[in-house]
Every structure is written in C-alpha cells, then in structure tokens.
Amino acid sequence: MHEQGDDRVTSELLIVTGMSGAGRSTVAKVLEDAGWYVIDNLPPQMLVPMAELLERDGVGQGIRLAAVVDVRSRAFFTDFRDGLDRLRDHGYSPTVVFADATDESLVRRFESVRRPHPLQGEGRMLDGIIREREMLRDLRSTADLLIDTSGLNVHQLSAKIRQLVGSEERVPLRIAVMSFGFKYGLPLDADLVFDARFLPNPYWNPELRPYTGQDQVVSDFVLAQPGAEEFVERVLDLLKPMTAGYHREGRSYVTLAVGCTGGKHRSVAMAEELTKRIASSEIGTVVVHRDLGRE
Structure with a gap:
C-alpha cells in the first residue's frame, strides 16, 4: 500500500461510507469481529493523519484498517474527496465501500x-433520503465495492461482508457471483446482471422442487438444458476483456448477478458453476445467494 525506504507496509485500508440507515455501523462491527482495526465516525479531514499516525507508531505494519466516514453535508463531501486524493498522493490505496439500500428499506428502518x-x-423522511442520495450519487458510482443491504437481516449482512472482504488472502480482482430472484427485485450492488429464466424451471418438476441449485440433482438438470452450457461460455468470454480492463483500472471488486424467478434453482445452479469456472490465480471469487431460503 505504501512504501517508506525499504520497508513495505502490508496493511489494507477500507473506507466505509454510504446512505444513512444502510448499515454502516453493522459493517464496522463485522469488520471488527473479523480482525480489522475499526475507527468509527472519523472526520474526513483525519483520513491522512490517521493512516500516518498508525504507520509512524508501527501499528500500521500489516494491519487491516477500516474507517467509517459519515458524509452527510456538502462540506463533508468535499473534505471526503480531498481526503481520498491526499491518501493516494501519500502512496496509500484505499478501498471505498459504499453501503446502500432501497428507499423503501431505509424508510422502514x-x-x-x-x-x-x-x-x-x-x-x-423520504425528502431527506432523496436529498442524501443525490448528494452521494457521484461517490456511489465511483466506490470500489457497493453493498446492497435491502432485505438483509443483521446475520445475512454479516455473512455477506465476511464473504466479500473478510478473507485474509487478497487477489488483484475479486468477483462476487450472486444469485437472486427477480420477484424480489434487482440487486442494487450488481455491476452485471444476467437472466437465467430462459431455462426450464425445476420448480415445475415435483421431484426437483424441494431441492435447490446447490444440490447436484438440480445442478445437473439445469446445466443439461439446451443453451445452458453456451450461456456459461458466453458469460466467461464476455468477462475476459472486462477483467483485463478492471485490472488496468485498478478495480478490486465486481459483482456479477444471475437471476431467475425465485432465486432458488436456476440462478443458484448457474452462480455456483460460474464461480467455479471464473476462479483463477488472478481472480478471486465468492458466491452469494441473496434470496435462497426466502420463499
């Protein structure tokens, strides 16, 4: 992340921000439980002094540091962008995590x-949400990792955070392959969305209905259907130039979503297969089944 003389600091730096009510505090608690050193409610102006202080005292050697920043005013937004620029000027490579949720979910919370x-x-209340969403629009679009917390309870959100950023092993690019059900809405944090509803639905087969796409019998059925293998191959072919571009742009996280009607059979089987076939020494993968067990 940052070099000083011949000593390399191997620490990681996460900046957690996002919409009010979208779960920033929960993200912070999960990271802390996973061994990250977490600083909550850090003023944006303190980003660089914080990193330098920890490094000067030797605490930063190998540490995984997360700072939760609340950007709720124009002045703080400007300070936040300036703080990120200064971090990069000082040789740090922060990963910005943006927590988001639908307006309906935020109002309910x-x-x-x-x-x-x-x-x-x-x-x-909705006026405040709309005002904040407009203010954070550019920050959301440039974040390295977008996490949609809509419809997730604390335990589900914790599992998702651990899957995405809790691993000790780091790779240049990490792809989260997510299955979901269209009847529950599109995932906000998806960079790429694919539709598996062109395949026959195992739900209508009484013998397959009780199982999920994680079970071999359903996976074999889905992948044996006409067009299924071609679909997987085309997605993999599409990813090749995109992942090369992500590497060039220094992008660390990408979310690829595959949907079916309920998020139980076809999308789950496809997500599992894609996860296995995408993984390589240059690309880390994690599979997330957003709506599995929701029916």
Missing part, C-alpha cells in the same frame, strides 16, 4: 427506530 432522517429537516 428509520420508522422502526422512530428516528428522523438526518437530512429531512422539516420535510418528510
């Missing part, structure tokens, strides 16, 4: 704790 949105002022 604020109502459940009976708290107003920090930017709603005298208006409606």
Whole structure:
C-alpha cells in the first residue's frame, strides 16, 4: 500500500461510507469481529493523519484498517474527496465501500427506530433520503465495492461482508457471483446482471422442487438444458476483456448477478458453476445467494 525506504507496509485500508440507515455501523462491527482495526465516525479531514499516525507508531505494519466516514453535508463531501486524493498522493490505496439500500428499506428502518432522517429537516423522511442520495450519487458510482443491504437481516449482512472482504488472502480482482430472484427485485450492488429464466424451471418438476441449485440433482438438470452450457461460455468470454480492463483500472471488486424467478434453482445452479469456472490465480471469487431460503 505504501512504501517508506525499504520497508513495505502490508496493511489494507477500507473506507466505509454510504446512505444513512444502510448499515454502516453493522459493517464496522463485522469488520471488527473479523480482525480489522475499526475507527468509527472519523472526520474526513483525519483520513491522512490517521493512516500516518498508525504507520509512524508501527501499528500500521500489516494491519487491516477500516474507517467509517459519515458524509452527510456538502462540506463533508468535499473534505471526503480531498481526503481520498491526499491518501493516494501519500502512496496509500484505499478501498471505498459504499453501503446502500432501497428507499423503501431505509424508510422502514428509520420508522422502526422512530428516528428522523438526518437530512429531512422539516420535510418528510423520504425528502431527506432523496436529498442524501443525490448528494452521494457521484461517490456511489465511483466506490470500489457497493453493498446492497435491502432485505438483509443483521446475520445475512454479516455473512455477506465476511464473504466479500473478510478473507485474509487478497487477489488483484475479486468477483462476487450472486444469485437472486427477480420477484424480489434487482440487486442494487450488481455491476452485471444476467437472466437465467430462459431455462426450464425445476420448480415445475415435483421431484426437483424441494431441492435447490446447490444440490447436484438440480445442478445437473439445469446445466443439461439446451443453451445452458453456451450461456456459461458466453458469460466467461464476455468477462475476459472486462477483467483485463478492471485490472488496468485498478478495480478490486465486481459483482456479477444471475437471476431467475425465485432465486432458488436456476440462478443458484448457474452462480455456483460460474464461480467455479471464473476462479483463477488472478481472480478471486465468492458466491452469494441473496434470496435462497426466502420463499
């Protein structure tokens, strides 16, 4: 990440931000439990002094550091962008994690704790959410890792965070292959979305219905269908120039989503197969089944 003389600091630096109510605090707790050194509610102006202080004291040698930054005003947004630029100027390579959720999910969460949105002022809660979403639009689009927390409970979110950033082994590019059900909505954090509904649905086979795409009997059925193998091959071919470009651009995380009707059979089988065939020494993979068990 940063070189000083002949000594290389092997630490990792995550900057966690995102929408209010989208789970930044939960992300921080999961990272802390996974062995990260977490600093919560860090002012953006303190990003560089924080990294330099830990490195100067020797704490930064090999540490996995995460800073949770609340960007809820124009001034803080400017300070945040300046802080990231200064980190990079000093030789650090921070990974920006953006936590997001649908407007409906955010409203429901604020109502459940009976708290107003920090930017709603005298208006409606939704007004505050819309205002914050507009303010953070550019930051969201340039984040290295986007995490959609909609519909996830604390345990599911914890598992997802651990899968995406909890591994000790780091590779230049990490692809999360996600299965989902279209009836539950498109995943907000997907960079690429594919539709597996062109394949026959095992749900209508009484013998296959109780199983999932993780079971061999369903996987064999799905992959044996006309067009299934060609679909997998075409996705892999499409990824080749894209992953080369991601490497050139220094992108660390990509989410590829495959959907079917309920997220139980076809998309799960396809996600499992793609995960196995994408993995290489240059690309790390993790499979996430967003809606499995939800029905």
